[in-house]
Amino acid sequence: MRSSIFVLAASTALVTASNVAAQTTPAASQAPASTPAPAADRPQLGAFGFDAAGMDRSVKPGSNFYAFANGTWTKATAIPADRSSYGMFTLLDDLSTNRSREILDAEAKRPGSKIGDFYASFTDEAAVNAKGAAPLQPTLAEIKAVKDKQQLAAAMGKLLRQGVASPFAVYVGQDDKAPDTYIVGMMQSGLGMPDRDYYLKTDAKLVEAKTAYAAYLAKLLTLVGEPNADARAAAIIAFETSLAQAHWTRVESRDSDKVYNKLARADFDRQAPGFDWTAFLGAAGVADQGNYLVAQPSAFTGSAKAIASAPLPVLKDYMLVRAINAAAPYLSQPFVEASFAFNQTTLSGTPQNRERWKRGVTLVKNSLGEELGKQYVAKWFTPETKAAALDLVKNVIAALDTRLQNLAWMDPATRVKARAKLAAFTPKIGYPDTWRDYSTLEVRRGDLLGNVQRAEAFEFQRGLNKLGKPIDRGEWGMTPMEINAYANPTMNEIVFPAAILQPPFFDPKADAAVNYGGIGAVIGHEISHHFDDQGSKYDLTGKLTTWWTPQDIERFKGLTDKLVKQYDAYEPLPGMHVQGALTLGENIADLAGLTMSYDAYKLSLQGKPAPVLDGFTGDQRFYLGWAQVWRLNYREAALRQRLLTDPHAPNEQRGNVVRNLDPWYSAFKPATSDTLYLAPGDRVRIW
Structure with missing residues (x-):
């Protein structure tokens, strides 16, 4: 079992990601490629790291906090024709794809380069079509x-x-x-x-x-x-x-x-x-x-x-x-068109296939991801970013440790074990310490399907080669170019690829509140997966075992049942509700991640009051930072598929998890009659 923060849709982007700030404005779909980068001493988004222009202040925070924080962006942002959905994760995927293309275009000019030859075998459309x-x-x-x-x-x-x-x-x-x-x-x-x-x-x-x-x-x-x-x-x-x-x-x-x-x-x-x-x-x-x-x-x-x-x-x-x-x-174009028409248009609503070079980038990333990743991180991931992310991880872990010490519903002996598990975490940031060896993978320029089949066979055999050998604790399950993160309970690890450590999730120039509401809550999300309804079944060594008392399990289930019921009530499409039981692990992680990241943000202030910026208090900026990362517009078919199959709730519901958090009420003061308002006794508090 491995839990991630998000699952990108199968299709990838059309929009050119030349500047993140430009594309999160209300006119995102028309942002010109020549938009200048922000000044070096300013955050990429807005005045303090949040795109306030994307808010809809006509919506009351207590009626729909997600819409309050994101409504203007939602209305003004068109989904590109080759996307089934579009938002902050997909925006950064555009950026990652463009950066990867720079590398692959150069490598394709060097015969004998595995990633260059693989990419060239895909982008030579005429040769592929000729073979039928x-x-x-x-x-x-x-x-x-x-x-x-x-x-x-x-x-x-x-x-x-x-x-x-x-x-x-x-x-x-x-x-x-x-x-x-x-x-x-x-x-x-x-x-x-x-x-x-x-x-x-x-x-x-x-x-x-x-x-x-x-x-x-x-x-x-x-x-x-x-x-x-x-x-x-x-x-x-x-x-x-x-x-x-x-x-x-x-x-x-x-x-x-x-x-x-x-x-x-x-x-x-x-x-x-x-x-x-x-x-x-x-x-x-x-x-x-x-x-x-x-x-x-x-x-x-x-x-x-x-x-x-x-x-x-x-x-x-x-x-x-x-x-x-x-x-x-x-294969040739008739096969490509037939596959796209069903797998993308019918199932996800995507009207137009991606440009061929984009599909080629994705193929190389999926097949030789760490070979491409070596150059990617050398060009676009700094040691300073890695160090700052590690500091955030340490702060969020410390915040959860403090909460564990005072957790009323957990047996004291179990709390000791939970703290030991937390202390044993392995955080992985950016990229692997040892890169994967692809020397035995044969890549032939001009043999696209053969390259794909050999890459599949290479990966399958790589798995078989592990049998009987010690666990490779340095292995990564994602490439550095992915806009995602994951928790692996059998490794007791949390993993954050390089490409997610960018605005709107993390910006060294942004206000701390926004960073803690963004990447801090993502970090907390992944940490808390080790204590969700499934991750909590694994001990500090990664072993699936019962280490909680029966009373702990019963009390925990009482709390999570309330969360299941809360999400079951959401109806994103007529007649289609969120599956509270399917999305439970991710909903627990969202709730817990925000809870512990808020504590970490408060600790980062070192007892000093947070400044008011552009009329927003520190607590308000924290929750706005959270809501901003979930900006996403769906095509109906994609949303339907998500409701049926995805363990993550739709993004609007993820943004509105704030309704369970007491500090959000103090920050935005919703009325008791507001849609999101929950009486104190009805708010789900787990960690």
């Missing part, structure tokens, strides 16, 4: 040559290593109950739509998506010359629906205890008969393991049964479309 579907033909021929279900299982295992999905995902990670050991993990997989709900629910919009999916599968089959595409697509969807019926819900799948199921090799044949596990595991390269962690055992049982019941031709067609779908973005 030819690069995929060996894979398709392999699937079509399958004679029985044993061979089918072997093909699934082999293609898994090239990034082609099957009903069972395989990876290598830490054993949650023995975190000093690597183990092969497995989980349910294999659906072509984002979630089981897209197959099983009868909402009109989901039915529309399913109809579009059938047309997409038929299109893929037709593009590779297969006949009877419509009927074959319908049979594939019927098979995938049987998989969806077996799948666990996302709420079930986020329970760390429920998804820890250690199976021996013989258990697969006994618990999930009907599938040739020997052929599958052998082809995947993991047949020699004594034990496996299986996240959803009953889904494995149901999926194996579905495979046993399905005719071989349907299963072969299923693997054909999985292979074509995986390869489509790297």
Whole structure:
């Protein structure tokens, strides 16, 4: 289980990110590339680090704090045509993409540069188009040559290593109950739509998506010359629906205890008969393991049964479309257009594909991220920024430590253990100390799909190579270019890539209150994931174990149940509510992160009163800094997908978590009749 602050939408940006300040003004979508940078001694945003021009002061803070802080920005900011949503995270992603392009354009002029050759293999659109579907033909021929279900299982295992999905995902990670050991993990997989709900629910919009999916599968089959595409697509969807019926819900799948199921090799044949596990595991390269962690055992049982019941031709067609779908973005234009039309336009509402160079940057970042990251941090991440971020981390950790010492609902003995866990944290800032070695990855200029397949195989094998070796505690799960952060409970670590340590999250020239409301609360968010409803199940060594008393667990659940109920009441789309149980971990982290960062901000004042800046008190600036980082406009389809699948609540609801915090009431004085107002006894206070 790894928890992040945010999940960027699948599409990336059109807007040129030449200046962050310019793009957060109300006229963001028209900001000229030549807008001058702010003076060196001034913050990039507004007078003190907050874009006050983006506020809507006609909205009462107590009615909708998110809209009060961001309403004018929301109304004036158009979503770029190649985005499903647009906001502060995506704005910085634009900036990261542009900076990465500078590196890759230069590297593409140096034959033999892995990142340059990989990038050039994508950006040479004419060469890719000239090949049509030819690069995929060996894979398709392999699937079509399958004679029985044993061979089918072997093909699934082999293609898994090239990034082609099957009903069972395989990876290598830490054993949650023995975190000093690597183990092969497995989980349910294999659906072509984002979630089981897209197959099983009868909402009109989901039915529309399913109809579009059938047309997409038929299109893929037709593009590779297969006949009877419509009927074959319908049979594939019927098979995938049987998989969806077996799948666990996302709420079930986020329970760390429920998804820890250690199976021996013989258990697969006994618990999930009907599938040739020997052929599958052998082809995947993991047949020699004594034990496996299986996240959803009953889904494995149901999926194996579905495979046993399905005719071989349907299963072969299923693997054909999985292979074509995986390869489509790297084939000729008809494949690219078909993939985009369904995976981006239908599912996320994005009307226009990104420029090719942007897609190329993303591909290289995903495939050789740390090779690109070396140059990225050398150019755009300073030691001073890293040191300042570490200081913020230390301050927020100290704030939580103080709270733990005085936490009334937790047993004193548990508090001691919680403080020990906090003291054992490993913060990682900016980039890894040791860069990943890509020397064994072969990259050929002019062989795009081959490069993608070899990169997938390299990463899969990199995981297998960990088995039997000590845990690599220096490994990173994100690249330096990502606008995100994460907490990893089995490592007891918090990780902040370089690219998020920029305005509006962090600006050394900005007011401290805004920085603590921005990156400080993000830091607190990730720290608190180690104490949320799932992270709290891991001790200071990263072991999944019960270290709280039953009374602690009961009292904690009483508090978190209130938070579930609070978020369940939000209805961002007509008839669609936030799933309080699915988003619980992130909502706890938002609430706790703000709580401890506020304390850290107060400590940073060293007993001195905060100045009033532009009419805003220090506390007001703190909460405005929080609201500003959640500025985001959605397309309806993207918001629908988020409500169905994302463990993060929509950004408006994240911004409005302030309604649970007593200092926010003192700062903005909402009326008891205001929408956000909660009586003191109804405010959720956990940490």
